[in-house]
Amino acid sequence: MPRRILVTGGVRSGKSSHAERLLAEEDPVTYVAPGGPVDATDAEWAERVAIHQARRPPSWRTVEDTDVAAALRAAKAATLVDCLGTWVTAMLDDLNAWDSTGLRWPDELDRRVHDLLSAVSDFSGQVVLVTNEVGMGVVPEHRSGRVFRDVLGTVNQRVASVCDDVVLMVAGRMIRL
Numbered sequence: 001m002p003r004r005i006l007v008t009g010g011v012r013s014g015k016s017s018h019a020e021r022l023l024a025e026e027d028p029v030t031y032v033a034p035g036g037p038v039d040a041t042d043a044e045w046a047e048r049v050a051i052h053q054a055r056r057p058p059s060w061r062t063v064e065d066t067d068v069a070a071a072l073r074a075a076k077a078a079t080l081v082d083c084l085g086t087w088v089t090a091m092l093d094d095l096n097a098w099d100s101t102g103l104r105w106p107d108e109l110d111r112r113v114h115d116l117l118s119a120v121s122d123f124s125g126q127v128v129l130v131t132n133e134v135g136m137g138v139v140p141e142h143r144s145g146r147v148f149r150d151v152l153g154t155v156n157q158r159v160a161s162v163c164d165d166v167v168l169m170v171a172g173r174m175i176r177l
């Protein structure tokens with residue numbers, strides 16, 4: 001199996017399940033949830049997270065941290081990062097990119113993406129990164145939607161450039177790119 005794998009696909013495409021299957025034989029596994037702790041007021045999101053946690057083996061260690069590069073550097077085992085779309089959203093929130101018309105946030109975001117790429121490239125174990133394929137999804141045609149789509153599309157391309165393998169999930173089926 002390739003050492004660095006990017007798994008992409010649309011919502012409910014099976015990408016997270018596929019990524020988990022790729023690491024099923026590894027023990028232990030560090031699972032990085034890049035969105036940070038779940039907002040207790042969002043019951044649907046909390047339920048989805050609970051379902052994902054329940055299907056993972058008990059030996060898997062979960063780390064909730066928006067600093068994915070630091071989480072990778074600290075991981076001592078095979079690692080699954082799920083999902084870069086959540087990470088990008090957290091970064092855009094942190095940098096106030098949704099409301100900002102200034103050009104300062106792209107430079108800081110670029111620095112963070114570069115840090116992530118460095119951590120992925122330097123990671124000595126197996127790493128699987130999951131992301132949303134924004135080219136296939138419905139993204140609202142307003143400023144925030146365009147910012148998200150453009151940033152995540154660029155992040156996906158940059159992460160793919162440091163991976164050994166990239167797969168697209170469609171209807172639970174894998175297509176190797």
